[in-house]
Amino acid sequence: SQQGEEDPQALSIQEGENATMNCSYKTSINNLQWYRQNSGRGLVHLILIRSNEREKHSGRLRVTLDTSKKSSSLLITASRAADTASYFCATGGGFKTIFGAGTRLFVKA
Amino acid sequence: EAGVAQSPRYKIIEKRQSVAFWCNPISGHATLYWYQQILGQGPKLLIQFQNNGVVDDSQLPKDRFSAERLKGVDSTLKIQPAKLEDSAVYLCASSLVPRGSTDTQYFGPGTRLTVL
Numbered sequence: 001s002q003q004g005e006e007d008p009q010a011l012s013i014q015e016g017e018n019a020t021m022n023c024s025y026k027t028s029i030n031n032l033q034w035y036r037q038n039s040g041r042g043l044v045h046l047i048l049i050r051s052n053e054r055e056k057h058s059g060r061l062r063v064t065l066d067t068s069k070k071s072s073s074l075l076i077t078a079s080r081a082a083d084t085a086s087y088f089c090a091t092g093g094g095f096k097t098i099f100g101a102g103t104r105l106f107v108k109a
Numbered sequence: 110e111a112g113v114a115q116s117p118r119y120k121i122i123e124k125r126q127s128v129a130f131w132c133n134p135i136s137g138h139a140t141l142y143w144y145q146q147i148l149g150q151g152p153k154l155l156i157q158f159q160n161n162g163v164v165d166d167s168q169l170p171k172d173r174f175s176a177e178r179l180k181g182v183d184s185t186l187k188i189q190p191a192k193l194e195d196s197a198v199y200l201c202a203s204s205l206v207p208r209g210s211t212d213t214q215y216f217g218p219g220t221r222l223t224v225l
Contacts, residue, residue: 042216099151
């Protein structure tokens with residue numbers, strides 16, 4: 001079974017707007033990662049946040065983690081058409097990394 | 110640095126036939142993963158190798174799926190016999206070392222399997 005659940009399932013925005021995706025999980029974790037998948041391709045690692053971190057930035061990406069609520073959010077600022085992709089959260093605990101079902105983001109030019 | 114290589118990229122077979130996928134991880138990566146991704150879903154781990162040993166194969170349907178990683182480098186995943194529900198993209202990934210599960214995974218382009 002998949003632990004992470006992304007919300008929303010799909011998101012459509014205009015270029016230049018911000019996109020926020022959320023991930024909820026059920027059990028304790030060591031870390032949480034976000035990956036991007038362009039249509040027909042493999043996944044690309046975006047960012048990793050450890051369980052003792054609350055926020056992390058990488059370029060136009062901002063990730064938050066709230067372990068008390070078992071949730072994380074990914075914010076993409078000033079979105080571009082090239083950001084159109086599926087975004088997955090992956091929770092890590094022990095040797096296992098479990099992926100959620102993903103949020104499909106469509107950025108209109 | 111070369112990425113994770115997979116072949117073939119596409120495969121179409123009839124049900125009950127067998128099929129094999131090949132993966133060459135990034136050089137020096139000790140851990141190799143095979144995932145199954147059904148359309149509209151996230152990747153599901155089938156099997157994880159560390160060098161040539163199996164770390165986790167709890168979700169591998171062992172009656173029909175098998176995988177091996179000889180010499181701790183390349184890996185093959187086989188399905189025999191295939192069922193309609195095996196239609197999916199099969200992703201191979203590798204990571205440098207299995208520091209718990211904190212290590213970044215690098216994915217190949219995947220093999221899209223269609224079972225008719």
